[in-house]
Amino acid sequence: MIERTNIAIIGRTNAGKSSLINLLSGQKDFAIVDPTPGTTSDNVVTLMEIHSLGPVKIIDTAGINEESDLGEKKRKKAFIALEESDLCLLTFDFYELIKTNNFEIEKELLDYTLNKNKQVLLIFNLIKDKANIDESQIEHYRKRFESEFDVPSLCLDITDFTEQNKLIQFILSNFKFPNKNFDIFPKLSSKGMVFLNIPMDEETPELRLLRPQEIVVERLLRNFTIPVLYRMDLKSARSKDEVSQNIEKERFINLINNLKNSKEGLQFVITDSQAFDVVGKWLPKDITLTSFSIAMTNFMTYGNIDYLRDSTYKIDELLKEEDLILIAEACNHNRQCDDIGTVQLPRLIQNLTNKKFRFEFSFGRTFPDDLGKYQMIIHCGSCMTDRQKYYRRLEMAISQNIPFTNYGMVLSYCQNKELLLRALEPFNVGI
Ligand code: SF4
Structure with a gap:
């Protein structure tokens, strides 16, 4: 998951959308440009860094008409x-x-886009040698059309690569990403260390931390908060051999106490979900505890964690025998025999509720448009995809009034409902 701005280029066929992605990305031959209507048949994506905006994903789309x-x-x-x-x-x-004075399609598109809380800028594609029209007339029409749409506009020759900077400056001066400064930990202070419990097993990839761990470390450092990274020996922590379990427990508790009694102090503890039950038992109740997965849920939903919390509690409050649950994963990955989505979650939910539900699964880019037949959606953490993709799915569920939650919340809930409540404390959630 990379935090970046998504820019979609939309409009009719032959409006100049593919030329615009080429101009914006500075790659002359990136998207195929041809006067044949309908040349772009699928979304075309390119990534770039725009100074002062950060990483950007640009998506060229097919003509909507x-x-x-x-x-x-x-x-x-x-x-x-x-x-x-x-x-x-x-x-x-x-x-x-100018010729047709027909912008009905674009007007509908604009209304739809604004209703979805997206920002819109108008780009008028003006190939200078295409018509005999002077600068004052261009400006006259640009202002007229801009007032029709009531959003900022820019007129430029999209095929002229010297115009790239003009286009970028126009975007930078008019685009304001409303959620840009949304913080994962709304109550985070720069005073007091944060303890990060990162157990590693055979499945942990070498030479890197997991993406949620990296994101959390980055956020803490940016806030001048000191992160303390600790590798728990989870095998010993779970061992039936009391001696090795106690050695690990003592190592953990000693460090926690040292941090707590230090001049800097300890703000809270964040653990990998797989060690949630152990840390929940060992950590004194007066110390705030959460998990990477819950923190990422807050991040991915721009703070709409309440909806997922409420949905999670509906698992045994509302669901009836034979209800249909959609389990959705944002990527395609090869499945192990005890696959979390298709095997573990259905088993845990049925064990918890003693009810027989029906399950459907969706993977990767596939996600149903009509969610009406589902009584609940349980989504993966979406670590491999854009936050915008995850959020769109959440919004679809909210608009159709379907409970929507994710793996991290459901796993915590099935393991220990009290622990889930404890893990939600560092966020702005009505408990
Ligand atoms: S959390 Fe979702 S996106 Fe990440 S690896 Fe699992 S299935 Fe794929």
Whole structure:
């Protein structure tokens, strides 16, 4: 998961969208440009860094006005890109617009996009030698169209690569990412260390920390908070041999006490979910405890963790025998025999509730449009995908009034309901 801004380029066929992605990314031959309508058949993605904005994903979409069965499929993909974006560049063929004065499609697109809380900027594609029109007329029409749409606009020759900087400056001066400064830990102070428990086993990848661990460390450092990274020997911690278990317990408790009694003090403890039960037992109750997975849930949902908490509690409060649960994973990965999504979660839920539910699964980019037949959605942590993709799915569930939660919350809930409540304390959640 990389935190970045998603920019979708949308508009009719032949508006200049592919040329715009090429101009913005500075790659002349990146997307195929051709006067044949419908050349772009699927979303085309490129990544870049824009100074002062950070990492950016740009998505070129197919024209939304293509009338055919294929056009319908392309449109669906374009709308997904739009819903997963932070900023939409609504692109027009400027001369066509002057000629026809027809912007009904774009108006609908603009309303839809603004309703989804996305920012929109207008790009008027003006190829200078295409028509005989002087600068004052260009400015006259640009202002007229801008007032029709009531969002900032820029007129430029998209095929002219000297215009790249003008385009970037226009984006930088008009785009404001509303959630940019959203913090994972809303109550974090720069005073007091944070203890990070990171057990490592055979499945832990070498030479790197897991992405949620990296993100948490980065956030703490940025806040001048001192992170203390600790590797718990989970095998010993769980051992039936009391001597080795006590050695590990003592090592852990000693460090916690030293931090707590230090001048800096200890703010809270954050653990990998797989050690949640052990840390929950060992850590004194007056010390705040949470998990990487709960922290990432807060991050991925821009603080909408309440909805996931409430949904989790519906597992045994509301669900009835034979209810249908969708288990969704954001990537395709090879499945082990005790796969968490397809095997462990259904088993844990049935053991907890003593009810027989039906389960459906979706993987990777596939996610149903109509969620109406499900009584609950349980999503993976989405570590491999954009936060925007995850959030779009959450918004779909909220708009259809379907409970939506994730693996981390459900696993904690099934293990120990009290522990889940404890883990939610560092966030702005009504307990
Ligand atoms: S959490 Fe989701 S995105 Fe990450 S590896 Fe698991 S299934 Fe894939």
